[in-house]
Amino acid sequence: MAGIYIHIPFCKQACHYCNFHFTTSLLYKSDYLKALIAEMKLQKDFFQGEKIETIYFGGGSPSLLEADEIKILTEHIHNNFYVDNLLEVTLEANPDDLTTQKIKALKTTAINRFSIGVQSFFDEDLIWMNRVHNSSQADSAIKTAQDAGFENITIDLIYGTPTLTDLNWKKNLAKAIDLKVPHISAYGLTVEEKTPLHKLIAKHQKENVDEIKLESQMMQLMETLMNKGFEHYEISNFAKPNHHAIHNTNYWKGKKYLGLGASAHSYNGNERSWNVSNNNQYIEAILKGELIAEKEVLTTQEKFNEWLMTGLRTQWGCDLQEGEQKFELNWIKQLLQEATPYIEQKKIKFDNKKLTLTNKGKLIADKIISDLMMVK
Ligand code: SF4
Incomplete structure (x- = not known):
């Protein structure tokens, strides 16, 4: 069982804590999509006939893609790899992108699971993080997706944020439980170097993360979700029975995966490789028929x-x-x-x-x- 990851490195706005590879300019989106298709052709023998059962559109903000663009990418995956009975096709989505109209269009694609970047149901936390969405969009994105028949939903939450009180963290968890999402990924806030957050803390313009609060909110998280029937199956991931993330679980179990796009990582069972983290260099090289990646054979x-x-x-x-x-x-x-x-x-x-x-x-x-x- 193997999976394909597609990196979509475009975002509307930079979240202050983020250290993923992305740009806020959509100027080269169509060239980038052409390069992704070209990379599929270059990598068509990667799995040597092994069956693909999961596809994961990550980013960045893959919910910036149009439904038709997702269909084209999926079609090319089918043309280049052995795909049969896709178990899971996940789209990472920002709440503000998941309008009723967009969800309706996505229903006509292969997407059968959303990973929604909620982070918090409180505006003060979202503003502190510099997220582009607000709390009511978070709430309505989940409900609209559920109303459209998307049952397989995971949401991301962040704890340890200086603005997040223990009481509001409790309310965030209660809200997620009330909304009946079957999977929750919860991350303690970390301050990564070279992020705007790192700089703002260094300049004393933002408060640093309090380790004691991080620990107590993590304990609250584990106790609350496990009491509500979630399995704590990975350090940051909680699922109701039969709702483990198949694609990510395969990573953790050492299965093969191919990452397509700038900065995407791949593993063929023996060797890891990662594409250049620069959109222009990636597009230029791939469209010339060259893979631009570093590799290491694991000792x-x-x-x-x-x-x-x-x-x-x-x-x-x-x-x-x-x-x-x-x-x-x-x-x-x-x-x-x-x-x-x-x-x-x-x-x-x-x-x-x-x-x-x-x-x-x-x-x-x-x-x-x-x-x-x-x-x-
Ligand atoms: S939307 Fe996601 S990838 Fe984009 S800046 Fe925010 S955290 Fe980073």
Whole structure:
């Protein structure tokens, strides 16, 4: 089972915390779409006949695409790859793009799942983040999509924002539950270098993130959603039964994926590659018939660290029996030894030869993972 990711690097406005690859100019949109189609042709043997079951339009803001543009891209995927019985076709969408008319048009495409960038149902948070939408658009985008028959919806929420009180975070979660969305991705606000947010904090024009608040809101998130029947199946992802994101779960399970577009990453089971993060360079090279990407073949140590990281970030954990088959026995013994203090502190559960993070451990997931990684 394999998947295709298509990066659409256009946005109406720059959110202050964002470090994805995007531009706010739509000038080269049609050339970019031509390049995506050309890249599909160049990469048509990537999967060597393996079946594609998921497509993910990410960005950027792929909801800026017209329904007809999505149809053309999907048609070219069918023409160039072995596609049969597509299980999931996701469109990342900004609430302000999901008007009744747009949703009606999208219903005629292959899209069967929306990932809606809500972030908060409070205007003060959205203004602080410099989001282009407002809270009433967030609410109506979800309801309009549901009314049009899109049941498979995930929303993104951000916690830890200085403007977000614990009470409003509770209300955001209650609202998401009331709206009956079956999947929620929730991210603690992080301040990435080179973002406007990083600069504004450095100039003391915006308040920094409070780590204690981040932790308490994450705890509130886990307790609330798990009490309401959501599975916490990945550190930032919660789903009602049978609503796990198939495309993303395949990433975490080490399946192959092809990323098309500027900055998009691919993995063929052995080698990672990533396209240049510059739209003009990408368009120019691809239209000349050249792929412009960097590559790395993963060493066994890197594969071990990925296995550890993706395992611990998910509910499936690290299965040490599986680890023994893939890696040197000594590495697994060492892993267990180094995990023992965390097992004693009840931050890691060791059961049935599997290591999984407990809720206490999830609060410091990054630290635990970096402590357990193999360093030579
Ligand atoms: S809409 Fe998404 S990709 Fe675009 S700037 Fe905001 S967070 Fe970044």
